[in-house]
Structure formats: structure tokens, C-alpha cells
Amino acid sequence: MLQLLLTDSVLGIILAVITSLLWNIAPIIQKEALSEMEEIDAKNPMKHTRALFAKPRWVLGFLMALVGGLTYLFATQLAGIVVIQPLMNIGLIALVYLSSKRLDEKIDLQAVIGIILLIFTPVFIALGGVSEPVMFIDYTGILLYSLVMIVGVGALAGGTRRIAILWAPITAFVQALAAQFTQWFTLVLFGETDILQGFISALLPLILLGVFTAIAAVYTVSIGLQRNPASRFNAITGTISMFAVILGGVIIFGQVISEILFYGVGLTFGLIGVVLLSKYQD
Template sequence: MTGLVVALLAAVVYTVGLTVEQRALHGSESISVNRPLHLARVLLGNPRWVLGCVFAALGSVGLIVSLGLAPVSVVQPAFAAGVACGLLVMTLVLGERITRGEYVALGLMPVALGLLGLSTADGGETGTTADTPLLVGVSVATVVACVAVVAFVGGRGRYVSAAAMGAAAGLAQGSAGLQGKGLGGLLSDHGLWNAVLPALLSPFPYLYALGWAVGIVLFQTSLQRSRASITAPVSNVVGNVFMVVAGTLLFGESLPDDPVLLALRVGGFALTLVVVVLVRGNAASAEADTSRKRAASLPRG
């Protein structure tokens, strides 16, 4: 249960970061993955975006800690559910409208978290080590595939929607999450200070940086095209599915043996995926609405 609580607290901090990033981006110049230097200048030259990024990074550190305390099939869905729920709450607080489906998603999130929490009644087994070469191969292949597909589609002159780019960002960030799971395992096995050297000698922090960098470029581009309550759930749920499936297999974690607890775990995980179905139908209109707001707010030259 400790891992679940830490994951939820990390989600709160991460949500604050995303909200600050979103509001900073909606008042900035347009960015594109096809202009990486311009993208870096716009992002790093925006103090509000940098502040939001710091909060998001702190939330990610909390997620790494929680992954060393509980199974990935509990922590990752809880984190994703917390972020999605938090973003919808922030949307309401900021006075923006959300759809009926998003209200339903908001109501489903506490249920999903409750099911996940109940499924840990038997303690469960938390995997802390994985087959490193296999983990590296899966992670690198995923990141390369995300970049290649987006570049190929965009290079042929086709428009890549915010939701599609958010999904690609989710896969890249999911690969980073696998490295976070590895780092969390080192923290759990060795303690904070004793884990520093093994972590630096492992591929985890470097592959984490690679997946995070690719994911954030794709995600920030999608975030500017639509509001966070549309793009973030798509990104989080896609990354959620990838990380839970790959992480459970790579780290040798077993699901609950008790049929009731297994049903609770699967049910809680499934409910976090429902968010995509509920918000995807409104993605196009939200993206168009965001574009109109940005066009009206940017200075005319």
C-alpha cells in the first residue's frame, strides 16, 4: 500500500508540473519536432515552462521510488489514473469545460484506484531485477520505432494529430519508465547512497534520459495542439499498457494467485484504460478549440 500512496503523491506533483507547462506553451510560439533547435530555444527560454518541467521531474522521481516498493501492475496504473484525474480537476478549477465522458472518467478513477489498492492485500511480489540485455533491447527498439514512425508520417506531408503524437510520446516515456523500474529496484535493494554507484554503472539512467528526452519532445508538441486533459490521458494510458505488460514480464513479477485479487487487479487496470475511450472522441474539437485560443492570444505581426 505504501507504493500506491507514494505513486499518488507523485502524480499530484506531476500534474501541477503539466498544468504549468500547458499554460506556458499555450502563450508561446508554435513548436515542431521538425525544428529541434527552435523547439529547444522556445522551451528552455520560457521560465514558466522550465518551472513546470521541474515539478514534472520531481513527480517522475517519486514514481521511480514507488516502483521499487510495489508491483508495476499496481504503481503504474495508479500513477496514470492520478495524473488523468488531477488534470481534469485542474481543468475545472481553471474554468474550462469538460465533456460528459470526461466527467464519467473522473468518477471512474477513484474506483480504479480502490480496486488496485484492494488487489495488494496479499502483499504481492515486487520485482527489482531484470534481464539487462533484453531490457535494453526492448527499450531502444521502442524509442527508435516511435521516432521513425512520426518522422516518416510527418515527412510525407501528413498531419500527425495531437492524440497520435501523444501515443508515441507515451511509448517513449513507457520505455523510460522501465528504466525507472530498474532504478527503483536498485534503491530498494541497496538503499539510497549505496545505490548511487550501481546506478551509474548500469544502463538505466542513460536509457531513462533517452526515453524521457524523446517522449518530452513528442509530448510537448502534442500538448501545444490540445489541452492536457486530452493529450495526457492518451499518452499516459498507452505508456501505462506498455510499461505494465513489459515491466511485469521483464522483471518477473507475478499477478495475484487468488482469483478475487486477480480480478480486482485486472479490473482496476482496465478502468484506467477506459479514459482513452472516453476522451478520444472529443480530441479533434478540443484541438481545434485550443488552436483558436492560441491564435487569438498570440501577438499579431
């Protein structure tokens, strides 16, 4: 049994790293297409959806993100959302490199320090000794969490015209909701002895994760990438999403942090990294 658990954890971490690479390389490819398009907004979604899917490079990035979604789903099932989510920033290494080489985004010293802190954040978070997720029996936690995230999106949306980087926390909150619904889906799906019955029972979280994943993947990510440097946008989005997802894992799925010191160091690194990158301009 111990060997099986170790194997599951290792596979989950490997899949998480693959997911992180896919989710951090995809924006570079998509931004190359977005730079050739007129400004995207949420007022005419069908028009912009057609325009996005008419761009082969954007579609390639979108498909990479979808594959990353599948690897994320299995990683979550194998190792748990609070272990997997902090690893999502590992792909920032690839993103920063490609941003510099392919998009000519200049990375100054302040940004480099911010990226380094964000890369080390998952190490300390992982050392936080977080317990495995447990399926909830009361819907209060997930309802309150969803309400807070949605209210947060609404509150920030009004300032996006003046402050373009606000699309990063908006995207992060939407992704955090999708992550919670993914965890819910996997726990229900694999919690049944009959996989077909598990799938039927998991239809609600499947629909919800599909809706919020689509909102993030098609709209908020595209708008955010079009108006911000890819390295800055993805780093801030990933870090805010990480903390939001971990908070949800604790509140909704009863995960416990046993090593507060390590977790606190990771939290501090992440916050400082976000501050440094939020001041970075291309």
C-alpha cells in the same frame, strides 16, 4: 520485517500520489506558456528548446515534473513499478479541475465519464495482487520491449500532422521506456550493499532513463499539450503508459498478477476511458 514492508508500501503509495499530482498539475502550467508560443515541432530541436526554457511558466512546470521524477524513482523502489504506475492517474482529478478553471477547457459529460473510469482504473489494478519486481539476468526481454516501443513511436509519428492526439500514445511509449529504465536503475542501485558500486553498475539504465525522460518532458509532452486539450492529452497518455509499463513489469521484471478478475476490470475501465476521451473535443 512485515512492519518494514508495510511502511515501505505506504511510503511508496504516498510518493506515487505526490508524483501523480505533480505530473498532472505541471502540464496545466506549461500549457499556459505553450499557448503563447509558435507551433513546436521536432525538426529544429535546439531552437524550440531555447524558446521553451525562455518561458518561466514552462520552466516551472518542467521543474515540477523533475521533482515528480525523483518521487517516482523512490516510489518505484519502495513499492514496485506495477503497483506505482496505476496510481499515476489519481492526479487527473486536479488536472481536470485546473483545465476547466485556468484554461477554459470545457469538460462534457462523455469526458467526465471517461475521467471517472480512468480514476477508478488504478483501484482495480492495485487489487490485482501484483508481485514485486525481480532483477532480470537476461537482456532479451528489455531489448524486445524497447524495440516494440520505439517501433510504435515511429509508426505513429507519421500520422501526427493529421491526428494531433497521436502525440499521446507516442509520449506514453517514451514514458514507458523511461519507467522501465527507472525500475532497472533502482533495482541495480539498491541491490548492491555498496551504494557507490551500485551507482556505477547502474550507469547504463541511468543514462537511458535520462535520455527518454528528456525526450518526453521537453518535446513530446510540449507538442502534445500545445495541440490538444490538457485534460484529454494527459488522461490518454497516462492510461496508455500505465498499461505499457505494467506489461513491461510482467515481461522484464517477472511480476505476476494473482487476481486476474480485478486486474481485468481495471483494464476494461481504462480502455473505455481512453475511448471516451479520444472522442472528446474542446
